[in-house]
Amino acid sequence: MRVRLNLATNALQTHRRFIVGAGALALLGSLTFAGLGWHVYAVRKAEAEFRAEAAGTLGKLAASEQERNELERFFTQPENARLHDRAAFLNSIIDARSFDWTLMFMDLEQVLPGGVRVLNIEPVQVKGRILVRLRVGASSEEAKLKFLRALESSKEFSSVQLVNDKTVNNSNQSDKETLELALVYSRI
């Protein structure tokens, strides 16, 4: 016959709860540590890359500035500045000469109604645009308005400004009014 006897002098204590709790806490702490570590690593890496990029850009900017200064020094040398000035002057002659008067007359014909005649015309090239100062004589109010409307709706003539509208008192002249206009001429 077998009898089960507990011969322990102290009561049995189990540490399972402590070990499980400590293990869970250790796992959570380790995971947090790994997450934070990864975050720090990523931020530092991104910051280092950004700093390297910014430093690189600044370096390139400084090198380019220096290159530009050298080129500026080259262009301001008397001989080179003279050539630049000379080329600009000759180009201005070529530009002025290239203005096509024949074409402008053809375009002007399209907007000039009967009773309006050109008295004076002066085209000037300013910054690649052709500004025209035009003086016309009109035999009647109706002809004048017809001309202004045609000019305003024209594709070739734009930015039309009526500078002066003067009544001619001399009864011997066919023009009853003279108009001074400033406009932009372009063939695009």
Place this chain on the structure above:
Amino acid sequence: MERDFKFRKRLILAGLTLVIGADLVLGAYSWRLSSAPRTPREQLSAETQQLELLRADIRRAEQIKQNMPHTKEDCDKFESALRPESAGYSAVTAELGAIASKSSLHIDDLAFKQKSIPNRNIEVVDLDVTVNGDYASVVRFINGLQRSESVYEVDGLAVAGDLQNKSSNAAVRVQLHMKTYFRAV
């Protein structure tokens, strides 16, 4: 046995404290890192844009620098193609007469005014030409001036008569303000 566990428990608690402490330190460092002031992205993109503009400027300047011998040749060629000052007036008068006659136009008046351009090897001559003819002839005359191998720069024209009256052969009197250039010798 119980004594042994107490020691292990202390060890475990110390380890846990260490892990939590490390978490706290790393958390604080991470927060400081994230909130630290740094160069804004906008500044970098502005600098990059500035660099691109600067490089474009440099490319353009380099191109001009490389073309300088060619530009000088072109300038010399253009200037040498101008009439010499010594024989300019006769040549201009003859050429204008020829263009006018070809355009069935009559030159009424021809006025010259020569001016030197400082620091250049060129003389500019202002020309006031008064011509008489119909509309088509005037246009042909201007066209002839523009097609000429010589340099004629028409600045403006003033009309007496109806320039646009091209249906009739009404004569108009046109005063042309132009410029031509002579090579100073």
